[in-house]
Amino acid sequence: MEFIRITDVEKTYPSGVTALYGLNLKIKKGDFTFIIGASGSGKSTLMKMLYREEKPTAGEIIIGGVNVAKLKNRKVYKLRRKLGVVFQDFKLLPKLTVYENVAFVLEMFGYDKNEVRVKTLKALDLVGLKEKVKSYPSELSGGEQQRVAIARAIVNAPKLVICDEPTGNLDPDTSLEIMKVLEVINNLGTTVIVVTHDRDIVNKMKKRVILLDKGRLKKDFEKGTYDKNEKH
């Protein structure tokens, strides 16, 4: 059963630069997928369209039955509540503690204090940071900060977690650690998409790998089944 279906997606920026040409892609529920490619291959654009920071110029992006491409700006938050996003630069709030950085998402959605506490601690436990709840981001290592960001992404139990270069700022050992955390999350049933240009990690993890090149799908290595209808 496919969770994400991308059909004939094209993206041309107002400046006239085309980042993606007629992309077709299907991602199954519960999959762990890497999207790789050189700078300018369109992988970041694809990510941004998945969490609807950008709109495709043409084509459809269906996530869980909803055409994200047609979502109005003021409705975008409904999509974002159902997915988690992790960035290269962590995007933590420096004046909030680790706990608050994760909890504020739930508070914003109006959960009661008890629910917030239980879910936040569960998420922080999952990424292995239960001991650091009272620390501030500046007191943490890069890897720890990224784990806080992952905890924030999964705290509302999303069906999909999108990671845009999550290990871009981290050393190889720490990067692998982060990937292990993402694998745990994936094993709990969450669909995970990771954009990276870190070949080592991709090779070590042995997951589905989609290679983009100059805005086109070049290769799609999939263990097990291989969908012949897919363009490449």
Add this chain to the structure above:
Amino acid sequence: MIRMKNIRILIKNIRDGLKNIVRNFSLSLASISCITVTLLIVAVAIIGSLNVENFTNVIRDDFTIVVYIENDCDDKKENEIKGEIQDLSNIESIEYNSKKQIADDMKKESQIFDTIISSWSESENPLYDTYLVKVKDSDKISNSAKKIEKIDGVALVKYGEGMIESLLSIFDIIEKILIVIVVSLIIVTAFLIVNTIKITIFSRQEEIEIKRLVGASNFSIKQPFVIEGLFIGLIGSIIPVLVTIYGYSTLYEKTGGILFSKFIKLFEPFPFVFIISSVLIVIGVVVGMFGSSRAVRKYLKI
């Protein structure tokens, strides 16, 4: 259930709004002092314009049409004239002043008058019986005067023509200028505050961006800022309110409520200052909320 959620969110946002004022204190102070300064000017302008309006009204109330009645009219005819005047629109009150009364009043004014007037016999009194007519709307005083003049038996109508009209137009101009000043001050304040708050929010772009990314609706991003604006407006109006209450009542006490001449009477300080204070608080709060809301808009995708 949904209502519970919204109340929790509102309480959280009120707490966050207050926290943010403390957290970004130097920037909040900029917005607060901006509101304080402009509200002070607005307070002076409002108090000034209301007092000008007050004493123009006092002067206007004194505007009187004097109706001179032909000497051959008997009491019955005079009553008929009174009735006809009363039937006109815009008439507030009519007071009768007989020529005997006028003569008596004049006698008191000087010894010469006294001597001359005392020599008249009753039938020799050359003065006219008069009606002193006050109108409801002093802007239409000349119109009413003209109508009264046409009534049979009316010899002459006087109401300080020319002088009253020019006074009226001056009051009108003063009032309009003051309204323009107050309104433009409020608009300028709003702009100033939008920009000051924009600067404070600029440093919190990242916070807004992150909130957007984790699924905050535009409304839920805006709400804490708008609540913050409310508190900034409230805090910013403290000094103007105190200045209004203590400053104006002190001024009133020191001057005895009279400025320059007996025509320029000040409003009684109570409850006047409380009304002005409420107006200032409302302006501060509305402008603070509006300013915040406008300033955040820039960082939202709508």
